[in-house]
Amino acid sequence: MFDAQPLSPPIVVTPELESAKPLFDRVHEWVVTVDHKRLGLMYFCYGIVFLVIGGIEASIMRAQLSVANNHLVSPETFNQMFTMHGTTMIFFAAMPIVFGFANYLMPLMVGARDMAFPRLNAWSFWMSALGGIILYFSFVGGSGLYGAGSAPNVGWFAYAPLTSRAFSVGHSTDYWIVGILVSGFGSVGTALNVLTTILAMRCPGMTLRRMPLFAWLNSVMAVLVFLALGPLTAAQLMLLIDRYLGGHFFDTQAGGSAVIWMHFFWIFGHPEVYVLVVPAFAIVSEVVPVFSRKPIFGYSVMVAATVAIGFISMGVWAHHMFTIGMTSYGNAFFVASTAAIAVPTGIKIFNWLGTMWGGKIRFAVPMLFCIAFLGQFLIAGLTGIMLSAAPFNWQLSGSYFVIAHFHYVIVGAIIFAVFAGSYYWYPKVTGRMLDEKLGKWHFWVFLIGFHLTFDFMHIPGLLGMPRRIYTYQPDRGWDIWNLIVSTGVIFQAAGVAVWAFNVVRSYFKGKVAGNDPWDAWTLEWSTSSPPPVYNFATLPVVRSRRPLWDLKHPEDPDWKYE
């Protein structure tokens, strides 16, 4: 039924710098755009800006903790820093960045001309942007605890009753609630758009079984956003009712329940981890095959494992609450469900290894980041298994070991995958390659910084150092480890600076990429770099998961085997 009809004719476009139009017109075009590529880029850049802001907040904390009994910042400021760092990185850095990838790439990968709902797409982005602005307005508006500042200081999971008006005077907590609430609407809009695009906009011939894994994984992400953000939004509305309408959901002084907040928050919070990490898996699942020169190993198993992770992730939330005094049966259940998630996760790691096995691995920068991802995600998974054993968790929970564990996931896996994706798709987006040499500097410097910071961060946790303390006693044996951890921050910052320099410099001076610089196989590489507004002159028709492989190897096409 579907012939191997040629895809869009290859056009080589040299990137133009669009300097002809007046500045106002160019800015105006971006503000009113409904083009998924521009919105994707805006999501990505917005996320990167907040990644830097969140990084600065982390650096302030690390400077404070580098020696015992330090007085660099006040306890109040420190508490605001960790609250803002966590909130920013999850809601305003990581989520916009993964949404940016999905937005830019999804229509291109499924052979569509735009997202299903372009206007909703723009609305979603601007809602997310508004949320971030509201959160950061707290630094200048309202009044906080003790009037010492106004940014939220209740921690990113904002446990009750610290958020009640008795303990959180002024409006700092309200900024936290409203900022996330507003950006949450944007997240749901984007999830709806991504899922609908995948379900309804695929090009002729692209059955569900022929979609790139990137599309499968992002559809799981979208479903998790639907399931996770509802409870969070509900909880935040209840908290607002408590704070302003005399409700007592979480107001323990009037008989409310602090534990119910924890349940609501973590029913959101755990799937949220997968909202972020599944799109990272999606990037790795595209990069590893191309640089190993083999198709993804066990495609259907990868899909099944991801869907399984999505399902199980809805039933593990209380492993964040092993210390709240659940019954032994409750604890045992959540040990079982949490440990079970290791199985599909392990399957994914093995399948990536299986993809590399027997290949011809090219160590270009995207692949370097993916190899580091594999090693680091393995370690993150193993510390996750340690944390899943409830009794062990009673020691580790709330300590720096947990911080090290989830930064291994978020930085070691997600951020490394984001960097891999940035090197991989930059030529598609700009028409120019990122510089390989600078890329390798970025990789090695950031890798060293990452391991200095987050390897050694496990140790003070094992030595009894709790999280969220602005200072610590000098006699606990934590000093040296904290100093090493803080030193790593310098390397990480340097690595990101090299990356930023590379991104800007290559935009003007990078090698011209052409349509398909990596000899890749998915549809985005069949159109020009950067793609035209309409993406494809003629809609492609595909017969397998690797349409460009079929085109390049007519003697041995994939559709014979799938």
Add this chain to the structure above:
Amino acid sequence: MHRHFGSRLSPCAILAIVSMSATRVAVASSLRSPQTSIFSPVSTPASDIYHLSLLVLAICAAIFLVVFSLLLYAVVKYRRRPSDDDREPPQIYGSDQVEIAWTVIPVLIVVVLFLAAARVIHAIEDAQFPPGVLEVTAVGHQFWWEYQYPGYGFVTANELHVPVSEPGHPTPTHIILLSADTDHSFWVPKLAGKTDLIPNRRNEMWIDPHEVGTYLGQCAQYCGIEHAKMLLTVDVQSRDDFESWAQAQKAPAAVSDQVAAGRHVFETTACVNCHTIAGTAAHGKFGPDLTHLMSRRTIAAGVAENSKENLRLWITNPDDIKPGALMPAMQLPKQDIDSLVAYLTSLN
């Protein structure tokens, strides 16, 4: 068609990876000494967890070695070499047998981990106590610990005293955990895992320290501005020492005419709204009970040594020691502070 994007893995890369793994092993040996390490238990719940953690660590280390070696092997063995031709490698789409193998083995590991964890959960949470158990109620406050000894009828603060529990004569301590305000968490790593203190909820935990000594920890659930300075101290004493300490705590506060002026200051200022000194007009519950203040080694929840100078500093301006502590600076004249400190230091 193919480009060479650096076709060899540099030796320095391998060295970096290997040395990082070696560091992990090396630091493990340094974990047993410090006073708040989770790897030097002196109480049954902590040692049960310690033994479980050894099993979990061994399993995880084995998985790490196997999978990481496979990754390294793949990276080295299947790297693109300069001598390679431009032909693509054999295109392999998957293998059901292999998929089944790497599904079943992790499932078995998960089952083992679950059973091991469930056993320890049951042993700790569903423990039956012998008749000699000591009952203590710990109440978390912003940012200090109240300890009630209902069997003896007294209340103290910040330094928990318990008897040593010998195998032949077990005297475990059963701790009821309550909160007066926000969430807190009781964590003394050498004695037990942490359990949260949550308002409107009654939690419990138990310890049976085998060795006399002082064990440290601190609040492990963010509870507000001074969460960092809400330290825990547990004094494990011989049974005789504990008994005499408890009897002394039961006694009313020391009375001495020499410090009557200080007592007068205490009883006529807002001190009495928050603090209790048994046998006086002070019955406040918001701050620590001061009846036997001088029996404690530290003030401000373990943050400062309990000395005359520190008491003076604390009364004059608590924020100097613990910025954000809920005790206000009372703005007393210097003379009143002198007599107040003299009175407080008489409370043995």
